[in-house]
């Protein structure tokens with residue numbers, strides 16, 4: 001598979017940042033048992049990874065803007081291009097030594113995501129997509145799963161957690177999903193959840209309260225793998241609204257329907 005020059009730049013940057021994170025994961029396993037714990041070390045690892053990405057991407061495309069989770073927005077002189085970067089998606093997993101986290105990079109051109117990658121350094125899996133060129137896992141073409149029966153589907157989700165999200169609403173949504181799908185999974189890295197939908201590992205996925213860098217690459221991966229992805233109202237304002245649903249055509253439609261019913265039930269329930 002022949003990648004464009006810009007995707008090769010992204011891949012090289014992700015590999016370099018990923019190498020650092022993988023080394024750091026080894027260190028965390030040691031810090032886990034120390035009294036201080038690995039908290040500060042993880043913050044530093046996260047920042048270091050973003051610096052590497054910024055440096056490598058800026059070297060290749062000095063004029064592009066850069067939106068990173070850690071450093072925020074840096075406007076470029078080229079107003080039509082912007083990188084959207086999560087240097088470490090799945091920080092809580094990383095902090096606990098769980099090898100499920102990713103470096104995720106998207107390139108936006110005039111408001112449209114044209115290239116995206118999500119890389120898990122722990123198992124060296126690289127998911128890439130370019131607009132109109134398909135989605136790939138380690139150079140093999142990937143497609144969303146073909147399953148149509150909800151009762152056979154494995155569905156990824158996010159969960160509100162300590163200090164974040166609408167717990168009452170989530171209870172209705174989770175209950176609706178539990179009653180209809182074969183199984184729910186909460187893996188803790190939104191960019192990998194979307195990549196796994198693209199690769200057909202998850203039949204569908206939804207989550208709320210996300211940021212653009214969690215989803216930008218994954219949205220393109222799912223579409224290029226033949227899947228459907230939208231915000232939870234069925235529209236295209238995924239990055240702006242911060243919520244997402246993805247799957248093949250049937251799974252995506254049915255998931256939106258179930259979640260919308262759950263929302264109505266939650267609104268009608270006594271407080």
Ligand code: IPD
Nearest residue numbers: 088089090091092158188189190
């Ligand atoms: C988080 C992960 C997680 C999702 C959170 C995100 P971070 O990103 O994607 O799966 O549930 O909402 O914030 O903080 O690890 O970069």
Ligand code: CA
Nearest residue numbers: 086089090214
């Ligand atoms: Ca993230």
Ligand code: CA
Nearest residue numbers: 069086088089
């Ligand atoms: Ca992050």
